[in-house]
Amino acid sequence: MDNINQPIKIEAFFEFQKFQQFFHLLHFKFYRNDEGRIVNRSDLVFFTGFSLDIWFFGVNLFDIFWSMHRGVTSSQNLPVLSISVYYAIRGILLYTKRHEIIDFINVMDREFPRDLPTQRHLQVAEIYEQLKKRKGYVGLFAFVALGGFSIAPIIFYILAYEDRNAPILLDQQLLGGWLPYNIRQIHLLYPFVWIYDVYAMLVGVTFFTTFDTLFIAFQTLLRMHLNGLRRQIEQLNAVDSENPVDEKRFYAYISGLIRRHQEINVLCDKFNDLFKLAIFLSDLVGATSICFHLYLMSEASDKLMIAKFLGPTMALVAFTFECCLRGSQLEEASAGLNEALYNHSWYHGSKKYRKVMLICIKYSQCTRKLTAYGLVEVNMIHFTDIMQLSYRLFTFLKSRQ
Numbered sequence: 030m031d032n033i034n035q036p037i038k039i040e041a042f043f044e045f046q047k048f049q050q051f052f053h054l055l056h057f058k059f060y061r062n063d064e065g066r067i068v069n070r071s072d073l074v075f076f077t078g079f080s081l082d083i084w085f086f087g088v089n090l091f092d093i094f095w096s097m098h099r100g101v102t103s104s105q106n107l108p109v110l111s112i113s114v115y116y117a118i119r120g121i122l123l124y125t126k127r128h129e130i131i132d133f134i135n136v137m138d139r140e141f142p143r144d145l146p147t148q149r150h151l152q153v154a155e156i157y158e159q160l161k162k163r164k165g166y167v168g169l170f171a172f173v174a175l176g177g178f179s180i181a182p183i184i185f186y187i188l189a190y191e192d193r194n195a196p197i198l199l200d201q202q203l204l205g206g207w208l209p210y211n212i213r214q215i216h217l218l219y220p221f222v223w224i225y226d227v228y229a230m231l232v233g234v235t236f237f238t239t240f241d242t243l244f245i246a247f248q249t250l251l252r253m254h255l256n257g258l259r260r261q262i263e264q265l266n267a268v269d270s271e272n273p274v275d276e277k278r279f280y281a282y283i284s285g286l287i288r289r290h291q292e293i294n295v296l297c298d299k300f301n302d303l304f305k306l307a308i309f310l311s312d313l314v315g316a317t318s319i320c321f322h323l324y325l326m327s328e329a330s331d332k333l334m335i336a337k338f339l340g341p342t343m344a345l346v347a348f349t350f351e352c353c354l355r356g357s358q359l360e361e362a363s364a365g366l367n368e369a370l371y372n373h374s375w376y377h378g379s380k381k382y383r384k385v386m387l388i389c390i391k392y393s394q395c396t397r398k399l400t401a402y403g404l405v406e407v408n409m410i411h412f413t414d415i416m417q418l419s420y421r422l423f424t425f426l427k428s429r430q
Contacts, residue, residue, distance in 0.1 A: 037153050039141040040067070042160060042246040043134070046168045046238050048175075054078065054235040056123065057243075059134070067135050069127065078232045079124045082117050085206075085229050092207030104213070106205030108325055111318035112341050113204070113233050115311050120236025122307040123243070130243065133299055137250055140296070151257040160249055167241065174340040175234060179203060179227055181337045186219065193217075200334065204229060240307065241348065247300050248355045254293050255362040261286060262369040267378035267386075283385060290366065290393070297363065297397035308352065309401030316415050319345050320422035327427070349415055356399035356407030367393035 040059050049055055056078065058071040069075075089105060096103035123130070142148045186201040193216045199205045202213060203226035212218055269279050322342040329335050370393055375386035399407040405414075 034145070036143055036145050036148055037157050039134075039138050039250075041157060042250065043242060044161075044164070045242050046164065046171065046235075048168065048171065048231075049235050049238060052231055052235070054231060056120075056235070056239045057127075057130070067131065067138055069131055072127075075124055075127060078236065079121065081229065081232050082120060082236070085113070086117065088208065089206045104199075104205060104207050106199045106202070108318065108321040108338065108341075109204050110206065111314060111321050112345065115314045115318055115345070116233035116237045118311045118314060119240040119307045120233065122310075123236065123240055126303060129303060133247070133303060136296065136299070137247070140254065140292070141250070150260075151253055153253065156249060156253050160246065163245070164242070167238070170344070171234065171238065174344060175230070178337065178340060179230070181333065183223065184333065203227060237348075244304055244352070245355065247303075248359055251293070251297055251300060252358060252362045254296070255359075255366065258286065258289055258293065259362075259365045259369045262366065262373060265373060267374050267376070267382060270378040270382035280381075280385075283382075287389060290389075294363075294397055297359070301397075301399055304399075305401045308399070308407055309405065312349065312352075312401075312405075312411075312415055315345050315349050316418045317422065319416075319419040320426065323419070323423045324426045327423075346416075350412055353407055353409050353412035353415075356411070357409050360396055360398045360406075360408060363396040363398070367396065 043057065043059060045055055045057070054074065055071050056075040057069050058074075059067050060070060062068050089110060093103050093105060142151055142153065148154065182201050182203045186197070189195075189198070189201060197214050197216065197219065203223055205213075207213075208222065208225075213222055265283075269275060272279070319342055322338045322345075326335050326338050326342070329338070367390065370386060370390045373386070375383055375390075378386070401407065405411050
């Protein structure tokens with residue numbers, strides 16, 4: 030924006046949600062050391078959340094296997110467990126790749142423009158404002174959805190309470206699952222169990238929002254660089270290659286653009302390596318979780334129950350859609366370089382220039398895509414496949430009744 034008179038720092042693109050800051054659940058808290066390198070000082074918070082995740086899933090897996098061994102029904106809330114796995118996968122893989130993420134942020138920092146004219150050329154201010162607005166929408170949705178999801182079990186508990194000998198049903202618990210000494214069935218401990226569930230839920234949700242912030246910020250910065258390079262290509266004048274006076278300077282500029290294209294492609298490959306496993310696993314789990322929630326909504330007669338499961342379902346669909354949309358946007362930005370070169374009047378240039386441009390056109394045809402080990406391409410077609418898989422699982426469950 031024209032009224033921006035101070036350069037934006039790259040750290041501004043990695044600002045996490047307000048509720049993460051309020052509950053001190055920041056997995057990455059960036060600052061620059063004496064050498065100017067970005068480092069993280071929230072390793073303890075990250076490790077604590079990671080350990081709580083291991084405990085939560087450890088006790089619930091124990092309950093599942095122990096129930097199978099005894100031949101009794103487990104105390105698991107499968108829809109909640111499935112969405113918890115969805116959150117945990119992204120958080121655990123973030124923890125295992127935390128050092129690679131810091132290294133990649135520093136690589137992106139070296140590529141990030143620091144002077145105001147270059148930032149205006151790359152439209153950094155406009156892109157940052159769009160990212161900031163999106164973060165506000167996500168934070169508002171999280172506040173409303175998490176608040177409603179947390180309060181609903183208490184309402185069910187109050188409405189259905191009979192006496193201290195009555196069982197506490199899954200609908201009256203936030204997460205469900207197993208705790209030692211049958212704690213979940215002790216009415217006097219219900220508030221403490223609810224607080225435990227709320228904290229466990231916040232740990233999982235903040236894992237997800239951390240992943241979301243990093244993924245969206247990296248993708249936005251890569252698109253910014255690709256679109257900036259495309260605009261530079263569109264501004265090329267092939268006739269300049271015929272001028273023998275400026276020929277050396279002209280081809281030095283062309284060489285800089287080619288090197289820049291190669292560097293951005295390397296960044297896209299590193300970005301894909303960071304997130305491909307998390308996206309692949311969480312998309313499969315997300316399809317299963319959407320199926321479970323659809324099944325419960327179709328079976329529920331209480332409007333409050335339907336509303337309880339509608340929020341997580343819409344969140345899963347929305348974030349899956351955006352992840353696939355971001356993959357499509359990155360692919361389109363990469364393909365835009367080929368389009369800019371192809372539409373460029375390179376045939377009006379010198380023979381040497383035409384040869385260089387033909388090589389560039391051939392190289393730019395290898396567009397960079399967000400993939401999961403080459404098995405799937407994360408784009409809008411992939412989103413359709415996930416929704417179809419969820420519906421097939423849903424119809425399968427309904428047919429087994």
